[in-house]
Amino acid sequence: MKDYIIVGAGLAGIAFAETVINEGKSALVFDNDSQHSSQTAAGVYNPVILKRFSRLQDAQQQLDSMQQFYVQVESRIGRKYNFDKQILRRFASVEEQNNWFIASEKDGLSPFLSGTLVRDKFNDIDSPFDFGLVLQTGYVDTMAFLSDYKRFLEASGSYVNESFDYSKLTQKEGFVEYGTIKARHIVFCEGFGIKSNPYFNHLPLEGTKGEVIIIKANLEMDVIVKGGVFILPLGNKTFKVGATYEWTDKTEMPTESAKLELIEKLKEIVKVDFEIVDQKAGIRPTVKDRKPLIGTHPNFPNFHILNGLGTRGVMLGPTSAKTLYESIENGTEIPASVNITRFRYNG
Structure with missing residues (x-):
């Protein structure tokens, strides 16, 4: 019996697979490559919403977890994916400059926004009002990361390249069964593919x-x-x-x-x-609320979901995967802000 069936091999699915494997558990990942948001993602991460100069909740924790996660993966695969890279916010007006200075002095933002303007002029970049420097930023080569990790899973017999057939899935006493495959748990990480999932399509993704x-x-x-x-x-x-x-x-x-x-x-x-x-x-x-979807189905205790990472999959994925894993294995409470229980289930 497998420990986990994971449906989906984007940033969420791979983050959960790595979490499981690192804990010494077994996983079987189903992927039909039908959702491409992770593959087309820029992979850029930063702890600030630059449009409004506001911070993300638990940003430092997410960054620390993410850095540890990719060091672990890079060691396992033998290739670098996470690259430190400065982000410069180009100002379009003096007003934007002033808003930046105000934000950079706030307690939650001061570790992430430099209070000094960057006046460097790059050839052929129009920057009459200079730049603001965002700290602790970079990008992940998502294409290479996902491609290499799928090959890693395939080499260990842990990857199935086919569409998942929900009609073959049944909840048993203490485990799930998919055709001839048995697993203690199943985790759905299908991205927008959740719309076809009969167990979680009530969620407002x-x-x-x-x-x-x-x-x-x-x-x-x-x-x-x-x-x-x-x-x-x-x-x-x-x-x-x-x-x-x-x-x-x-x-x-x-x-x-x-x-x-x-x-x-x-x-x-x-x-x-x-x-x-x-x-x-x-x-x-x-x-709608820009928060991940993490949790367990109210009627099927071995059916779980990790989804809704939005534009910040490389940064949210590792923390979200760990949150779900700890909930399943150790009964740790999922924060209300990301728990799927925040949405009413009428099934």
Whole structure:
């Protein structure tokens, strides 16, 4: 009997798989590669909501947990995925500068926002009002991380590349059964795929479509610039630019309108020509209250969910996975702010 069946191999599913494996438990991960939000994610992490200069709850704890998690994975796989990288918030006005200074003096934000303006001028970046430096930031190479970890699971016989068939799943006394497979628990980490899940589709997950473009440009910069869009250096004069937010279109097809939106915003920042070499789209698993969905089904004690990481999967994933694991194995209470019990179940 397996300890866990995990449905989904995005950032949430892999975070839970690594947590399980690190605790000496066994896992079998089902993945049909139908959801691509983790693969198209920029992988940028920062502890501040830069649009409003407000901090994330438990930001330092999440950062510390995330750093430990990726060191552990890098040691296991033998490849680096987590890279320290400065984020510079480009100011569009003196008012934004003033709001930054006010925020940087607040207790919850002072560890993350530098109180000194960055006046460096990057060739071909328009920055008349300078930059603010965000501390403890970087990015995770999500494409390499997910691809390598799936190969790691496959090599140990812990990966199944097929769609999950809910009709084959039954709750037994103290375990679950899926066809001929038995496991103590099953954890659903399907992202927007939750809409097809008969056990958890009552939860108010609202997918937001996000699109990014990959460009080639003669930009001399080794930092992440944020201002309207983010510009993430990938090396070899290649940059990822994003991202859009679309609430009605639930397809994963790149659109011309999103490309034009990103081009327009990018031209407000850079003063050089650029070539678009790729465009990607995915549906982010977002919840109305912007909190993860973590918990156990009220009627099926061995059915669990880890979802709703939104745009911050690389940062929220490790902490959220640990929270769910401790709840299942040790009965540790899940914080009310992320527990699925905050939403009424009418089943």
